[in-house]
Structure formats: structure tokens, C-alpha cells
Amino acid sequence: MSSTHEHGFGVDIGGSGVKGAPVDLATGKLVGERVRIPTPQPSTPEAVAGAVAEILDSFGWTGSFGCTFPAVVQHGITRTAANVDASWVDCDAASVLRTVTGRDATVVNDADAAGVAEVEFGAAGAASGVVLLATLGTGIGTALISHGHLVPNTELGHVELDGHDAETRAADSAREREGLSWKEWGGRLTRYFRHVENLLWPDLIVVGGGVSKKFDKWSPHVSTRTPMVPAKLRNEAGIIGAALLARG
Structure with missing residues (x-):
């Protein structure tokens, strides 16, 4: 082929x-x-x-x-x-x-790559402006797309937050390691996403990673000014x- x-x-x-x-x-x-x-x-x-x-x-x-x-x-x-x-x-x-x-x-x-796919065919397809994809897993991976153009290698999971590398506190692995409830983890995600919002002012946040399948369980405990949706294309x-x- x-x-x-x-x-x-x-x-x-x-x-x-x-x-x-x-x-x-x-x-x-x-x-x-x-x-x-x-x-x-x-x-x-x-x-x-x-x-x-x-x-x-x-x-x-x-x-x-x-x-x-x-x-x-x-x-x-x-x-x-x-x-x-x-x-x-x-x-x-x-x-x-x-x-x-x-x-x-x-x-x-x-x-x-995941961010570009979500913008083209997934959860961000109807969005315009600045889209942030964040994959929550072992760490936090990010992709930033501005008006259809990828800004590569943003690595926003590694911003410093309250004296820590953000992903060590807010990744899904941190939730599992520390036995956090969805509400407790949601509080950490709120802190993380509000920090990123203040840096970038995105128009949409798309959340990927395995935990996106449980979006309804934890998203009610996350407070952001930016609309947030789960990724669609998954693996x-x-x-x-x-x-x-x-x-x-």
C-alpha cells in the first residue's frame, strides 16, 4: 500500500x-x-x-x-x-x-499529535481560537493549537505550581498514588487549569487520557472559566x- x-x-x-x-x-x-x-x-x-x-x-x-x-x-x-x-x-x-x-x-x-487530531476530527472540531489539549495520565501532556496552527512542545504539565512540578500533583497517577477522591483531585485540577488559563486564556480545554472516560465523575469538581470537554478519539x-x- x-x-x-x-x-x-x-x-x-x-x-x-x-x-x-x-x-x-x-x-x-x-x-x-x-x-x-x-x-x-x-x-x-x-x-x-x-x-x-x-x-x-x-x-x-x-x-x-x-x-x-x-x-x-x-x-x-x-x-x-x-x-x-x-x-x-x-x-x-x-x-x-x-x-x-x-x-x-x-x-x-x-x-x-493528539491535539491536532482532536481539533480536526474530535472534541474540538467546532472550536475556534485557542484550544488546549491536556492528557491526564502518568504525567500531564499538553498541546496548544491557535486558530488551527500547532504551537509544538508546550510541556505545560511541567509548569511550577505551589513549589511543585504540576504533573506530580495533578496527573491521574497522583490521584491514584495518594488515594484522592474525585472531589480532592478536582480541587487540584482546578488549581492547575486556572494557572494555565491565566497564562494562555484558551477558548476550549479538551481533556484526554484514560481518565477522560470518567469525565462525568470528576469534572463537576473542577471549576474553570474555560469550557472543558472530554477527548473523543481516545487511543x-x-x-x-x-x-x-x-x-x-
Whole structure:
């Protein structure tokens, strides 16, 4: 299968799994069932790129593709590494993927890809202005889209809040680790989101991550001036966003 004007290909690299599928760029739907491979251990760039190649080959995909990564990504270079091998830091990931897979790769931050997908096809589709996506999981990943344009690598989960790295207090992992009730956690999220609101004044906040499925349980305990909605695309958002960003 080669790339076309209608179809792209997205790969989503995570600490536990690498998954990918062709994407219909007009509808945002996956073309067939996605393929998932456990992230190799150790998760070195060459080993992970090999898993990406396996996924591409399984679909017979011969064209360029988009690939998410849990890191700050500048012009194809991964500057950080979250839940993957430290050898990714300052790695020319786009070059490694191109060498191993034999295909051109566009490498992007995973939250950025999810944010672009939610704006194009998900919960933020009808929004205009500034949209903030925040994924609440092990940490807090963020994506900022201004009038349809991505501002990459915002990393707003790491703003300092009350003397702490914000995600250590307000991520879903903090709720689980400390046994917080939905109300208690909602208070922390209120503190976090109000701080971010005062910095950016977004028009819409989209909340992703696994806890978005329980939006009705905790959102009544969060007070923001900005409308807040749960993400819609869930685990497919990274794949879809990667394919969209590879299109250019």
C-alpha cells in the first residue's frame, strides 16, 4: 500500500507499545485494524525503529509516515525521553527511522499529535481560537493549537505550581498514588487549569487520557472559566494526528 492524497499512515510510540495504521485523511478514520507491537526492551532507537518497520510492512505501506514520540521533538530530533531508553535524548529520530524503515518519517510529540487530531476530527472540531489539549495520565501532556496552527512542545504539565512540578500533583497517577477522591483531585485540577488559563486564556480545554472516560465523575469538581470537554478519539488520536502532521 502506498500513500495517496486520501490516505496517510500514523505510528504511535509509547513506553509499553508501538501501534499504527493507515488513516483516511478526509474522515480521520483508521483504514483497517491497527497493529500493536510491545515496545522492545531495551527501547533503543534502532530497536523501536525495527518495530515501526514491522508495522509498516504488515500493511505493505511504502510511502512516508508520521510518528509520535513521548518527548520534546525539534525538527525530527528527540530532546527528551519519557518512559523509553535514555539513548533517545538528542537522537536524530527522523534519520534513524528513515534508515531502518526505508521511508521518510515526520516525528512529532505525542500530545501534539493528539491535539491536532482532536481539533480536526474530535472534541474540538467546532472550536475556534485557542484550544488546549491536556492528557491526564502518568504525567500531564499538553498541546496548544491557535486558530488551527500547532504551537509544538508546550510541556505545560511541567509548569511550577505551589513549589511543585504540576504533573506530580495533578496527573491521574497522583490521584491514584495518594488515594484522592474525585472531589480532592478536582480541587487540584482546578488549581492547575486556572494557572494555565491565566497564562494562555484558551477558548476550549479538551481533556484526554484514560481518565477522560470518567469525565462525568470528576469534572463537576473542577471549576474553570474555560469550557472543558472530554477527548473523543481516545487511543486512536496519536495515530490520526501523526498521519495528519506528516501530510504537512
